[in-house]
Structure formats: C-alpha cells, structure tokens
Amino acid sequence: MLDPVSRVRRFNRAVTSAVGALDTSFLGRGRPLGAARVLNAIGHGRSDVGEIRDYLGLDSGLMSRLLRSLEDEGLIETHAHEDDARRRVASLTRAGKREFSAYEAMSNTQAERFLARNSQREALLAAMDLIASALTRDRIALTEMDPQSDEARHCLGEYYAELGRRFKQGFDVSLSRDPDAKDMRRPQGSFIVAMSDTLPIGCVGLKGSDHGYAEIKRLWVAPSARGLGLGKRLMNAAEDAARTLGIALLRLDTNSALPEAGQLYRTTGWREIPRFNDDPYPDLFFEKQIRA
C-alpha cells in the first residue's frame, strides 16, 4: 500500500474519522447537526439565507425549517433584506451568540488538542496549509483590500521574510523604495489579496504614480499555494484593476534571485527594459503595455 493513490486514500480514511469525531461532539449540545451547521454559518458571518443555503447545500424547504427551529430556540432573528424584501437576513440573538461561542470553543479546543498532542507542530501546520490550499484551489478569492489591513500586512510580512532568506545580502524594507500605502489605494492604485477561506495566501500591489505608468509591487504567493497558477491570477487581477483606473503602461522591478517571478513575467507579455529606478535590490526591470 505504498503507491501514491493508496497514500491519498489512507489520508482520506484518517481525516474522515477525525471529521466524524468533531461532528459527533457537535451533537453534544442537544441540537441536530443540520441546525448546528446553520447556527455556525450565521455565527461566521454568513447572514443571507440564500447564501447559507448554497454554502451548506440545503433544499430551500429544509433550510426554512432549520431557521424556524433556531428561531423557536431563541438563538436567531430574521429580518427582510434592506434592498430586497424577498431575501431574508439572519442574525444571532444574545443567546445565539453564547451558543455559537460554545461551538467555537469546542472546535478550538479540538484543534489545540491536536496541536498539543503532536511534537512536529510547525511541520504539521505547514502540511495542513499545503493540503488545504490544494483542496480549495477552486475557491481562492481575489479581493481588493486596504494595503494596511491585517490580511495585507500578513502577506507583506511573509514577503519581506522570504526576500530576506533568498537574497544573499538579506532584505531591509527601509532601504528599499517601500511604496506608500496611499499609492496602492484607489484612485491611485490598488492592492489585491488572495484569500483561501480565511487565510491570506498571496497578494499583489498596483502602485499609481504621476510618471505616466503604474508599478506592480509586492507580488507574493504563500509557499503552500505555489503551483496553482495563483501568481498569474494575481497579475491578471492587477492588470484588470489598472484598466479600470485608466492606466495603459505598467512597469515592475524584480531580482534574478527570484527566477520563478522572472519566468512568469516573460511568459505573460512583459518585456525587459533598462533600470528605471535606483532601488538597491532589483536587478531586472520589465514593462507591459496593456490595452483597455
């Protein structure tokens, strides 16, 4: 049982039984699993009834009854949607929030126990990130975000750390031409984060300027998400953003110590040009004309 397929199937069996255990523990709060799932979906911020139904894959009749039962328990309230009175919006009552926290606490303890029982903590977490990214690759969402949001700052931190590891001389942001956050916000520019579920796994910045071109900055993909074509998706999104901002010419700088980046640019219509700034880190410069 050593071939790749058997290994995947062994993994499936192992997680199936672990997942089953969590479901069983959820039953411990005296509520059927279906109702518990709806309650948790609402707790995690999914308020729109239709959205919850899609997310959980429920029939509309069933969904309606589950909502009713949670309402009867006094855990949720529903209101008509502001802009469309056909739609309903659910929210937790005070009691619902308590109940939701109890489920959250169970999930958290279970996760903590798993981590505490095992000594290869960092290796396990990296393995989990990798597998989760592979499993959810079709559900990676690219979202425009503020360059100073938690998600963006996480990505940038990881990006700088990686440059520090990969450049022979290390990397110090303060020596680099660090773009101003405001140049990566509309209307000057844009900052796009790739989210897999709740985890930021990649980013790219579009930095506007008044030199007649905008720059692509801080393209980063988490190690656990490489090989999924995410770099290309981020670059496309950045180009789309540039188009909506009426920008026709893009430039970027990079370093030959990051060969996969250079490779990506060369195969997606970028053209090498002479140095156009005095940042000490980059040694490769590219330009791309985009058409609206």
Place this chain on the structure above:
Amino acid sequence: MLDPVSRVRRFNRAVTSAVGALDTSFLGRGRPLGAARVLNAIGHGRSDVGEIRDYLGLDSGLMSRLLRSLEDEGLIETHAHEDDARRRVASLTRAGKREFSAYEAMSNTQAERFLARNSQREALLAAMDLIASALTRDRIALTEMDPQSDEARHCLGEYYAELGRRFKQGFDVSLSRDPDAKDMRRPQGSFIVAMSDTLPIGCVGLKGSDHGYAEIKRLWVAPSARGLGLGKRLMNAAEDAARTLGIALLRLDTNSALPEAGQLYRTTGWREIPRFNDDPYPDLFFEKQIRA
C-alpha cells in the same frame, strides 16, 4: 486568521468538504451510505459481522438490516462462522465484487484526480502521510512480519536510503553486515513492522545468533511518523520478543550521525560498550541486559 488554531480549522473545513464530496459520489450508485459502507468494509476483507459492526460503530439491529438489504440485492452472502455458529461471516458474491470494484474505482479516480490537478505531488503526499500518521497515532499497530514481506522490504529500502543521505560517505548495504532474513525469523529472531492503517511506517529487527546475545538491527521510523514515540514502542516490542525467545542479553551498533537513535538508547537502559564487530559503518556500540 493566521494563528495555529485557525490554520488547523481552515484545514478541517477544507477536508470536511472534500470528504463530503466523496460521500455524495458514493450515493451515486443508488444505495444509501450505510449499506455502501458495509459493502466496502466486506470488500476490504472484514468478513466477521461483529468486526464490521465495531469498525463502523453500528447498532446490532441496524447492522442486521443493512446486511439483509445487501443480501436482497444479491451482493453478499452470509454463513455461520466455522468455529462458532452464533457468529456470521459475510462474503461478496460475484455481483458484490463488481459493485465493490465500482466503489474502489471511484475512490481511486478521486485520489488520482487530486494528485493530477496539483503540481507539488511529492510535497502533497508527504504532507498527507504526516497528517495521517498524526491523526492515527493511537491506532498504530506493531505486527511481527516476515523480513522479506513487502511491508518489511519497503521499510528497509527507506532505511537504507536514509542512511545514504545521512552518512557523509553514503551507505552501501553490501559492505555492511546485512543480517540474513532467517536470523530475523522465529525461532532465531523476529522482525516487527509498525503499520498505520495500511502503510508501513517503522520497523525493527531482532537478529538471533549463537554468541549468547541477540542484536537489534534496522530500527527505522518514517519521517512522517517521528515525534510520536514510535521508536520507543518498537524497541519495547523487540525486547518483548527477545524475552519470549528466552534471550537475556541484547546488543546493537549505531552511528553518531544518527544522534536521535543514540539518545533513545541512552535513555532506555542501554549502556555503551566497546566495538564488538567489524562492520565499517557503526561507531557506537551498546548493550542491554533484559530480565524475563
């Protein structure tokens, strides 16, 4: 959402939905999940009705009805157990085997598709092994096996490959004092493999001799299973085997390039002794007196 617990929970969500997808595809064969699970348990070699019931955690009434429905479909037959007519033994009919293969094919294709869709194949497999080992650590079974079984040879192959990587001068089995398989079979000795589900993840050999002592050889734990105390469990099992064989003195040789092994021996009652053989690879020698 970057703290360890959130990462574990993101992983949980990702695999939950993947596992759910497989369950749904199992429904595609027009049979409720419960019946499909019983059929697959039988196909995987679990024939005893009680064993299946335990494995799947079913009530005896429910189990009985599921068996009956599979029988009505003509997929299985049940007979009284040879030695105990109260127990029943189930087996697949020809049609049952066909149906089972159809489920197997679905599981295999799903696994293959997952591997094919992702480029980091080896990294993914290693991550899956690691997580599966961590999740099933309580269910790792140590089994005495023939040193020439597939499982044993897999372990030995991995062991030699690892020595090759860790010894500065590499490792060539033919230069080492490779123990004869027959010295690691009863009644001379023993060979023990640690199985996690169907995957061999560790081994140890007990090599009998006529010098008044036996040797511990080929202690190996798969990288994905380190940190679970498996080395110690394997050593204990080998000592137990020695006791049942009436052996009172154990020796072993090892190399200082494998510090975790030396550490294990020192903390479990082994005492360093002078070189007792002319094998070119080891540079550390230990001995342990065991009491019956």
Place this chain on the structure above:
DNA sequence: AGCATTATCTGACTTTAGTCAGATATCGCG
C-alpha cells in the same frame, strides 16, 4: 400596470439512520 422571475415558506410526503426491548440460537463451563 402587467407579468415573468426570484426568494422564501408551508404542507405532505419518503428515506435513512438510529434506538431499544425482546426473541432465537449457540457456546463455554461446571
């Protein structure tokens, strides 16, 4: 205003899963 579309809800089901109290047959052991 009229009408097809959309979102949700209600009522009337069926199927699946699970529970529990006996019934039946066999076994191990004195």
Place this chain on the structure above:
DNA sequence: CGCGATATCTGACTAAAGTCAGATAATGCT
C-alpha cells in the same frame, strides 16, 4: 445436562434529513 453469556435477528419505534409541489410576496422589466 443446565445455565449464564454471547451473537445475531426481528419488530416497533423515533428522529433527522431530504424531496417536491404549490403558496406567497416582492422585484425587475417592458
């Protein structure tokens, strides 16, 4: 042989999940 233990089965339930055909109400578009 007799008796308590064990393995499975049957019947009679309940609960949960899921299905489906309308009903109701609001919306978007002409």
